[in-house]
Each structure stands twice: as structure tokens, then as C-alpha cells.
Amino acid sequence: MKDTFRHKGLRQQLVNVLIDKGIKQPGVLKAIGKIPRHLFMDSGFLDHAYVDKAFPIAADQTISQPYTVAFQSELLQVQPGDKVLEIGTGSGYQTAVLIELGAKVYSIERQQELFKKTSKFLPQIGYRAKSLIFGDGYKGLPDEAPFDSIIVTAGAPFVPKPLLSQLKVGGRLVIPVGVDVQTMTLFIRKGTKEFEQHEFGEFRFVPLLENKN
Ligand code: SAH
Numbered sequence: 598m599k600d601t602f603r604h605k606g607l608r609q610q611l612v613n614v615l616i617d618k619g620i621k622q623p624g625v626l627k628a629i630g631k632i633p634r635h636l637f638m639d640s641g642f643l644d645h646a647y648v649d650k651a652f653p654i655a656a657d658q659t660i661s662q663p664y665t666v667a668f669q670s671e672l673l674q675v676q677p678g679d680k681v682l683e684i685g686t687g688s689g690y691q692t693a694v695l696i697e698l699g700a701k702v703y704s705i706e707r708q709q710e711l712f713k714k715t716s717k718f719l720p721q722i723g724y725r726a727k728s729l730i731f732g733d734g735y736k737g738l739p740d741e742a743p744f745d746s747i748i749v750t751a752g753a754p755f756v757p758k759p760l761l762s763q764l765k766v767g768g769r770l771v772i773p774v775g776v777d778v779q780t781m782t783l784f785i786r787k788g789t790k791e792f793e794q795h796e797f798g799e800f801r802f803v804p805l806l807e808n809k810n
Contacts, residue, residue, distance in 0.1 A: 684734030
């Protein structure tokens, strides 16, 4: 598992592309400049690792486009020490970005194959999540709630109620909502029953699936 000067150079170019597309938060740009994205992909796709595109990983899933990862990470406004729940661990790339931002990350994945692969891989390259969980993200993680923020990295046909209820007051839920195309949506919990909602344009994700296991 090598990270060469060539990879570092390509990463810096990717960071510049993201800056051109409007990503501003220094912590987010620094994380993307640091994390060896090529190691999160199958070897056949190494040449594509630093292009701003989504790519296939195992189990018919994708590693999200770097711009999408950066955009969602900015909306979360992670502060060091924040307790963050991620739905859809996938390759673990977004997990690594959250860890670089100083978050204590809990991440749920429903595909066993990916859960196993990523649970082994992340610590190998030095990224330790607080907990990686094999389960159904629709339910959130009631035992560990409340969270400072929650990020959903698959397209949700609707907003799962447990995710809203597991936010701290002041907490943020970033979730792409929709079936074929998703609207990036931010919920901010203003009070026990009060939520502010903001929308940020269209994105495309693999679907957030109901647990069929
Ligand atoms: N964050 C990932 C993106 C992976 S794509 C990355 O950076 O690579 C979305 C992931 O969500 C897939 O791995 C998919 O298996 C997972 N997923 C889909 N439905 C889910 C559910 N109900 N609960 C948990 N994970 C789910």
C-alpha cells in the first residue's frame, strides 16, 4: 500500500479542482489533500482515484465523488471532539475525512462484505473510528445518541425519523433525499420538536436500502 509523490501531486490537483468548484473550509481541503484515496479503491481503478468522480467499490456500491464528500463535510461543520454518526460506511473514505476533522465517528454499513473489508482496512492505514457497525442505518444508533451531527451517504427516499430524534439540540443532519435524484438537505435541530430545513441542489447517490437481512 504505497503513497508516492505522484499520488500526493495528483491529490493537490484534486484539492485545486474542489477549490474551483467552491469548497472553502480549510479542514476539509486539508483532509482531502492528505487521505490516500487510491488505497480505498480496487487496483484496477487506481488511475481514477484523483479525478473528481464516484467509482465502483465492492457489493455494487460506490465511493462518493470527492466534491460530494467535501460538500457534505462542509455542511456538517464538524468541531474537534464532535460525536458524528455516518450512515453508509462503504469504502470508509468519508469516515476518514470525518476522523481527520477530529470527529469521534460511529459508522453503520448494511452490506456485510463492505463492513468486513472496511473494518479491516481503515485501521491498517491509521484511521480509527470510534465504532463501525454492521446494521441498518434507517434506525440510527439509539444506544449512542445523541449526536452532534449525522451524515447519510446514500440516497434516502424519505427522512428516517430516528435520525432526527438522535440529534442533539443544535445538531445537524445532512441527508440526500429523493429516489432517482436527491436534494442535499440539511436539518438543524433548534429545539426538542423544532427543526430548520435547508436545501442545496441535486446530487446522485446509490439508494439507502431498507434492511432486508
Ligand atoms: N461513505 C461511502 C459512500 C458509500 S455509498 C464512501 O465514502 O465510500 C453508500 C453506502 O451506503 C453503501 O456502502 C451502501 O451499502 C450503504 N447503505 C445503503 N443502505 C444502507 C442502510 N440502510 N444502512 C447502512 N448503510 C446502507
